[in-house]
Amino acid sequence: xxVAVHLRRYGTLAGFALMVIFFAVNLPDTxxxxxxxxxxxxxxxxxxxxxxxxxxxMSMGDFDLSVGAMASLAGVVAATLxxxxxxxxxxxxxxxxxxxxxxxxxxxxxxxxxxxPFVATLGTMTVFGGLAFVVSDGRTVFxxxxxxxxxxxxxxxxxLGEWRIPALTLVALAVLAVIWLVLEQTPYGRRLYAIGGNxxxxxxxxxxxxxxxxxxxxxxxMGAAIAGLMYASRVASANPTQxxxxxxxxxxxxxxxxxxxxxxxxxxxGTALGVLLLGLLDNGLTQxxxxxxxxEVLVGTIIILAVASGSLGTLRRx
Amino acid sequence: xxxxxxxxxDKSYGPARVLRGVDLTLHPGEVHALMGENGAGKSTLIxxxxxxxDADRMTLAVDGAERRxxxxxxxxxxxxxxxxQELNIVPSLSVAENILLSRHTPRRFxxxxxxxxxxxxxxxxxARFGATHIDPGARAGGLSTGDRMLTVLAGILAADDTPPxxxxxxxxxxxxxxxxxxxxxAVIAELKARGAAILYVSHRMAEVVAIANRVTVLRDGxxxxxxxxxxxxxxxxxxxxxxxxxxxxYPSRTEGTAPGRDIVxxxxxxxxxxxxxxxxxxxxxxxxGIAGLEGAxxxxxxxxxxxxxxxxxxxxxxxxxxxxxxxxxxxGRGVAYxxxxxxxxxxxxxxxIAPNVVLPHLQRLSRMGLWSRGRAERVEAEARGREVRLxxxxxxxxxxxxxxxxxxxxVFARAVAGTPRLALLDEPTRGVDxxxxxxxxxxxxxxxxxxxxxxxxxSDLPELIGMCDRILxxxxxxxxxIVEAAGxxxxxxxxxxxxxxxxxxxx
Numbered sequence: 131x132x133v134a135v136h137l138r139r140y141g142t143l144a145g146f147a148l149m150v151i152f153f154a155v156n157l158p159d160t161x162x163x164x165x166x167x168x169x170x171x172x173x174x175x176x177x178x179x180x181x182x183x184x185x186x187x188m189s190m191g192d193f194d195l196s197v198g199a200m201a202s203l204a205g206v207v208a209a210t211l212x213x214x215x216x217x218x219x220x221x222x223x224x225x226x227x228x229x230x231x232x233x234x235x236x237x238x239x240x241x242x243x244x245x246x247p248f249v250a251t252l253g254t255m256t257v258f259g260g261l262a263f264v265v266s267d268g269r270t271v272f273x274x275x276x277x278x279x280x281x282x283x284x285x286x287x288x289x290l291g292e293w294r295i296p297a298l299t300l301v302a303l304a305v306l307a308v309i310w311l312v313l314e315q316t317p318y319g320r321r322l323y324a325i326g327g328n329x330x331x332x333x334x335x336x337x338x339x340x341x342x343x344x345x346x347x348x349x350x351x352m353g354a355a356i357a358g359l360m361y362a363s364r365v366a367s368a369n370p371t372q373x374x375x376x377x378x379x380x381x382x383x384x385x386x387x388x389x390x391x392x393x394x395x396x397x398x399x400g401t402a403l404g405v406l407l408l409g410l411l412d413n414g415l416t417q418x419x420x421x422x423x424x425x426e427v428l429v430g431t432i433i434i435l436a437v438a439s440g441s442l443g444t445l446r447r448x
Numbered sequence: 449x450x451x452x453x454x455x456x457x458d459k460s461y462g463p464a465r466v467l468r469g470v471d472l473t474l475h476p477g478e479v480h481a482l483m484g485e486n487g488a489g490k491s492t493l494i495x496x497x498x499x500x501x502d503a504d505r506m507t508l509a510v511d512g513a514e515r516r517x518x519x520x521x522x523x524x525x526x527x528x529x530x531x532x533q534e535l536n537i538v539p540s541l542s543v544a545e546n547i548l549l550s551r552h553t554p555r556r557f558x559x560x561x562x563x564x565x566x567x568x569x570x571x572x573x574x575a576r577f578g579a580t581h582i583d584p585g586a587r588a589g590g591l592s593t594g595d596r597m598l599t600v601l602a603g604i605l606a607a608d609d610t611p612p613x614x615x616x617x618x619x620x621x622x623x624x625x626x627x628x629x630x631x632x633x634a635v636i637a638e639l640k641a642r643g644a645a646i647l648y649v650s651h652r653m654a655e656v657v658a659i660a661n662r663v664t665v666l667r668d669g670x671x672x673x674x675x676x677x678x679x680x681x682x683x684x685x686x687x688x689x690x691x692x693x694x695x696x697x698y699p700s701r702t703e704g705t706a707p708g709r710d711i712v713x714x715x716x717x718x719x720x721x722x723x724x725x726x727x728x729x730x731x732x733x734x735x736x737g738i739a740g741l742e743g744a745x746x747x748x749x750x751x752x753x754x755x756x757x758x759x760x761x762x763x764x765x766x767x768x769x770x771x772x773x774x775x776x777x778x779x780g781r782g783v784a785y786x787x788x789x790x791x792x793x794x795x796x797x798x799x800x801i802a803p804n805v806v807l808p809h810l811q812r813l814s815r816m817g818l819w820s821r822g823r824a825e826r827v828e829a830e831a832r833g834r835e836v837r838l839x840x841x842x843x844x845x846x847x848x849x850x851x852x853x854x855x856x857x858x859v860f861a862r863a864v865a866g867t868p869r870l871a872l873l874d875e876p877t878r879g880v881d882x883x884x885x886x887x888x889x890x891x892x893x894x895x896x897x898x899x900x901x902x903x904x905x906x907s908d909l910p911e912l913i914g915m916c917d918r919i920l921x922x923x924x925x926x927x928x929x930i931v932e933a934a935g936x937x938x939x940x941x942x943x944x945x946x947x948x949x950x951x952x953x954x955x
Contacts, residue, residue: 315819315820316814316818316819316820317810317811317814317817317818317820319820320803320807320810320820321807321810323799323803324796324799324803324807327796327797327798327799327803328792328795328796328797330792330793331787331792331793331794331795331796331807332796332807333756333775334754334756334775334785334787334793334794335775335779335785335794335807335808335862336775336776336778336779336780336807336808337775337776337807337808338774338776393798393799393800393846394798395798
């Protein structure tokens with residue numbers, strides 16, 4: 131292993147550490163306090179769920195642009211059903227069902243029809259986004275239309291001694307555990323990585339490529355729907371665009387995670403670090419009263435730096 | 449008409465000394481064969497000559513006068529030209545455009561491409577070595593591999609700057625049919641007659657013995673043998689390459705492992721790809737070879753048996769039941785497959801050895817199909833690696849860092865892992881060095897000894913004759929017959945491939 135490979139693997143981690151030190155020095159009383167960290171964990175929980183499930187499709191070398199729109203759609207579906215008088219449980223199940231159906235549609239387009247994931251999910255992104263407006267009639271559902279049992283969930287938590295772990299954080303951790311088990315501990319996950327490694331070789335070595343690839347997209351659909359519900363619960367309202375921003379950040383987190391893995395492939399624990407990095411950066415900048423537009427510029431720059439340091443290892447070989 | 453001399457060439461990558469004091473002299477009008485196992489330093493030597501890799505130490509002289517070689521431009525100025533195994537053509541452009549790709553395009557009114565002049569110049573270049581059958585207006589992507597090779601050569605000859613004086617050909621016949629290879633040899637003879645020097649790199653011993661005037665063998669980065677071809681022999685070269693005397697190139701069956709009686713595979717009236725009416729029965733432990741010209745349908749037959757191609761017609765019966773309908777079903781029913789192109793179709797190059805070996809066996813190595821056991825997978829990969837004599841530093845290294853022979857052994861380790869009842873091997877030793885070939889032959893024998901039925905294709909006819917019990921011949925789009933391999937000569941087999949009637953009827 132040469133210097134460039136080390137720089138690629140540990141550059142992101144070193145940058146992460148420097149960032150934490152910088153904020154810890156500049157915000158000595160607040161940044162590293164347990165309260166703030168628990169707060170961050172709740173803020174990033176929706177992004178985390180989308181990014182974890184995005185790791186599943188990216189392990190195959192695919193990606194899913196429709197997750198943000200799906201999150202919005204799932205949120206307004208649930209809220210609209212609340213208004214229609216459905217019980218909370220049924221409305222949530224219906225919203226998750228929409229996520230699964232959307233995922234199956236994406237998987238069908240990509241795996242069975244063979245449309246490039248970029249094109250297919252760009253299309254479904256537009257479709258889901260439009261449907262969110264159709265379902266909600268373009269309005270925001272809020273206030274008394276949202277049952278207290280639903281919005282209360284995001285405010286609940288698990289008391290652990292003097293700390294209280296937010297419920298949304300626990301959801302994100304549960305999704306992390308499930309995705310980690312699926313990707314790292316099951317033959318299914320190994321096969322997804324095989325598809326990402328060489329799809330032709332995987333097929334000829336007996337992997338049911340079409341079926342696996344199809345099913346993998348249900349993870350992103352489902353993850354997006356869960357995130358949309360978490361979002362709606364947290365802000366106790368639902369509007370047809372509130373999840374849209376999740377998609378780019380989620381893909382960015384997976385890329386950040388990829389720079390830290392040995393073979394440069396998406397690993398869900400790496401993605402988790404990527405999510406933490408973005409979340410802490412966001413939190414620190416907000417506390418230092420940095421303008422949110424500047425934050426966007428910084429986030430974009432960091433991603434490019436991380437991925438550029440990743441390609442350092444390969445540049446020299448050409 | 450110049451003599452190019454390299455002396456004292458040293459090159460290290462980190463602690464690894466890839467080339468150690470290599471001397472090489474290329475005389476005008478001579479074909480100089482460069483041989484050695486994969487990893488012996490041939491590719492590095494070629495890269496140094498091309499100016500892509502800087503030598504640590506080297507003296508290069510042309511007709512005794514010392515010259516500098518510090519980049520591809522210097523190599524070109526010295527008159528060095530390179531023909532690689534992977535042919536650099538642009539498939540979407542015409543033959544003429546490919547030939548004149550690096551030249552100034554003829555124009556009309558200084559602007560529009562003068563297509564007529566372009567084609568005429570390309571046709572000229574092709575005609576210089578009798579390749580008049582290639583239409584300069586044809587799309588290059590539609591050409592056969594051999595015609596692509598001729599196109600590349602024509603492109604080199606069409607260069608109007610420094611006249612080329614040294615051609616470096618890296619495994620030029622690896623993808624050619626016999627007829628195409630013969631045409632290439634004619635071109636080489638012509639170049640030789642014009643006073644060019646040719647450095648010819650190949651694994652194909654028979655070819656080298658036939659066309660080279662002089663041979664240099666590298667072993668572990670040093671020159672192990674360098675002499676006129678007349679002073680050595682095939683055996684001498686192999687001995688120099690491996691450092692040990694040549695045992696029997698093709699291990700014979702050991703006692704008591706003759707093919708059994710049970711039929712593993714029954715194929716009737718199979719039509720797929722370019723062939724029709726393939727029919728044979730494969731017994732337990734039998735090795736059946738499929739011979740034919742390049743693209744005669746060998747690969748398609750194997751893919752059809754794997755269930756990966758739909759049959760136009762015919763029946764495949766595996767172990768008494770209808771043949772598999774997908775590669776996944778095939779592996780599940782004990783069929784192992786070694787694809788033709790290991791890099792594109794066989795390996796996940798960026799991944800380490802273990803995942804590559806255990807990929808089709810994940811289910812079996814897991815707990816109830818649900819839980820992967822990483823340790824069991826690594827143990828399996830190590831055990832199979834030992835079986836095929838895989839050489840590696842650590843199990844975690846990516847297969848891209850292995851030599852070609854060892855990459856092929858990874859694909860083999862995967863195939864032998866499930867003790868398959870049927871193994872389909874498509875060109876199992878393509879681009880593999882002599883030492884690794886021996887290991888692969890022994891693996892095939894071991895498979896057959898345990899009762900696995902083997903169907904293999906190869907463009908290396910002595911290999912088919914040496915390894916197989918029977919050989920099925922594809923000729924002119926159909927099965928021309930099946931012959932016993934014992935006592936067959938390459939010449940006889942080749943004649944049958946070209947359409948002579950096999951001595952024996954269809955078995």
